Amino acid sequence: MFGTGEMIALLAIMLAMVFAGVHVAVALGIGAVAGIYMMQGDMNIVSAFIAQTAYEALRDYVFAVIPLFMLMGDFLAKCGAARDLFALINRLCRWLPGRLAIATVFANAVFAFVTGVSIAAAAAFSRIAYPEMKRYGYERKFALGCIAGSACLGMLIPPSVLMIVWGVLTEQAIGKIFIAGIIPGFVVVAFYCAYILGVAWLQPQRVGIGEAAEAGAPPEMELDSAEFRNVLVSTLLVLALVAATLGGIWLGFFTPTEGAGVGAALALLLALWKGLRAKELFEIVLSVGRTSAPLLLLLFCAQLYSRVLSMTGLTAAAKELFIASGLGPLGVLAIMVAIWFVLGCLIDSISIILLTVPVFAPVAMALGFDPLAFSILGILAIECGLLTPPFGMLVFTVKAALPQEASVGEIFRGAIPYWFALLGAVIVIAVFPRLATWLPEVGMAIGR
Numbered sequence: 401m402f403g404t405g406e407m408i409a410l411l412a413i414m415l416a417m418v419f420a421g422v423h424v425a426v427a428l429g430i431g432a433v434a435g436i437y438m439m440q441g442d443m444n445i446v447s448a449f450i451a452q453t454a455y456e457a458l459r460d461y462v463f464a465v466i467p468l469f470m471l472m473g474d475f476l477a478k479c480g481a482a483r484d485l486f487a488l489i490n491r492l493c494r495w496l497p498g499r500l501a502i503a504t505v506f507a508n509a510v511f512a513f514v515t516g517v518s519i520a521a522a523a524a525f526s527r528i529a530y531p532e533m534k535r536y537g538y539e540r541k542f543a544l545g546c547i548a549g550s551a552c553l554g555m556l557i558p559p560s561v562l563m564i565v566w567g568v569l570t571e572q573a574i575g576k577i578f579i580a581g582i583i584p585g586f587v588v589v590a591f592y593c594a595y596i597l598g599v600a601w602l603q604p605q606r607v608g609i610g611e612a613a614e615a616g617a618p619p620e621m622e623l624d625s626a627e628f629r630n631v632l633v634s635t636l637l638v639l640a641l642v643a644a645t646l647g648g649i650w651l652g653f654f655t656p657t658e659g660a661g662v663g664a665a666l667a668l669l670l671a672l673w674k675g676l677r678a679k680e681l682f683e684i685v686l687s688v689g690r691t692s693a694p695l696l697l698l699l700f701c702a703q704l705y706s707r708v709l710s711m712t713g714l715t716a717a718a719k720e721l722f723i724a725s726g727l728g729p730l731g732v733l734a735i736m737v738a739i740w741f742v743l744g745c746l747i748d749s750i751s752i753i754l755l756t757v758p759v760f761a762p763v764a765m766a767l768g769f770d771p772l773a774f775s776i777l778g779i780l781a782i783e784c785g786l787l788t789p790p791f792g793m794l795v796f797t798v799k800a801a802l803p804q805e806a807s808v809g810e811i812f813r814g815a816i817p818y819w820f821a822l823l824g825a826v827i828v829i830a831v832f833p834r835l836a837t838w839l840p841e842v843g844m845a846i847g848r
Contacts (some may be wrong), residue, residue, distance in 0.1 A: 412816060414428065414705070418751070421497060423696060424755070426750040427774070429704060439711065452702060453707060466695060468660035468661055470517065473514050474688055479676050480634075481511075481638050485511055486510075486525070486529055490503035500607075505546070507525065510639070510642075511552075511554070513642040514559075519794065520618075523797055523801050529546075534805075544814070545796055548795050549592065551798075558581050563581060566705070569703070574656040574770055575649045579650050583838070584835055591824055595817050602813055639816045641663060668681075699754075718763060721764060723767065736781075737781045740785070744784055747805070761832075776829055777826055784819055787818060792812060795815060
């Protein structure tokens with residue numbers, strides 16, 4: 401095992417590279433190589449260790465889950481399923497104040513079941529929901545904040561790429577993590593809707609009621625009977641696809657990888673039925689390849705880095721430090737969440753998981769936290785970074801999709817209530833971990 405000085409040096413090398421702008425995969429790889437060489441002093445051992453880790457990691461069929469779920473989401477996004485979802489939910493919520501914002505949240509929640517990526521949802525609903533909100537007189541900051549905040553659901557509701565990455569790093573069953581995220585995801589939806597309804601009641605002019613309505617705002621988009629039937633059929637097919645994919649995983653009919661394959665195949669059929677052209681199909685496959693290939697490299701380097709941390713004793717040292725601190729489980733958890741919040745201001749969500757989970761997860765287990773509840777709590781906390789300046793990936797995605805509409809600062813201000821809603825969900829899961837663990841237990845009982 402390393403001494404304390406060597407452990408600190410190894411961690412400092414890696415962090416210095418990350419904050420200097422070196423790609424996270426490269427920083428993790430170099431840090432891992434440096435750690436092995438400092439222990440063994442032989443490059444032949446280093447190369448053998450890397451080769452063995454690469455072989456074991458990349459031959460694991462779990463790695464196919466990521467591109468397959470991305471394919472499923474992109475097929476449905478490209479064929480207009482997101483627009484159909486928004487139109488139908490808007491029609492069904494006509495009796496609610498602020499229904500366009502409510503429709504955006506619910507459409508994002510349903511769309512999250514097929515995308516797994518928040519950025520895709522932010523880009524799609526910026527072009528779908530914002531023009532309708534603007535047309536009816538919604539306050540610009542409120543509308544854009546709603547789109548950015550509700551897009552977070554793409555990473556909180558399965559099949560989430562963050563859940564897959566967390567499962568690979570901690571060697572947990574990905575299917576269980578998927579199911580564990582459903583109830584907490586809808587807790588976040590409930591918090592979002594409560595905020596929107598509160599604004600509609602206390603400040604109705606912000607949601608196109610009152611002053612905007614008196615000024616003669618145009619009616620919200622409506623569907624004639626034929627359009628309604630088409631949208632309803634499209635949405636029901638998407639829901640059937642979600643039920644077949646996640647339900648099959650939950651009930652044990654197939655593994656997460658097989659479920660991802662089934663979902664991608666069914667999504668392709670639905671997209672072809674809705675008019676997807678060969679050129680668009682090629683673009684989707686190419687886009688998913690460009691996105692998932694670097695992610696798979698990240699996962700390999702993260703596994704290499706995680707193994708080196710264990711070999712050097714850094715993970716065990718961190719565990720002992722936290723346990724001996726006397727802060728108690730909730731105090732240690734508060735420190736972890738604070739670290740995730742700070743990192744969320746600086747780097748992306750996947751990088752945060754890759755850097756922290758190999759250290760934090762063993763500590764949490766030693767302190768008695770349920771691994772499923774901790775994984776969902778961690779993903780919720782890390783997702784806050786998508787709305788936090790100066791990084792705020794979802795805010796910049798909305799800005800890029802609507803470059804002329806508002807400043808980045810205005811979108812950040814509009815997203816603040818949604819950040820607090822995510823923080824509230826973190827606290828709820830910390831106090832009531834059964835919200836994350838109950839559904840997987842039911843699924844295991846049914847599967848038996």
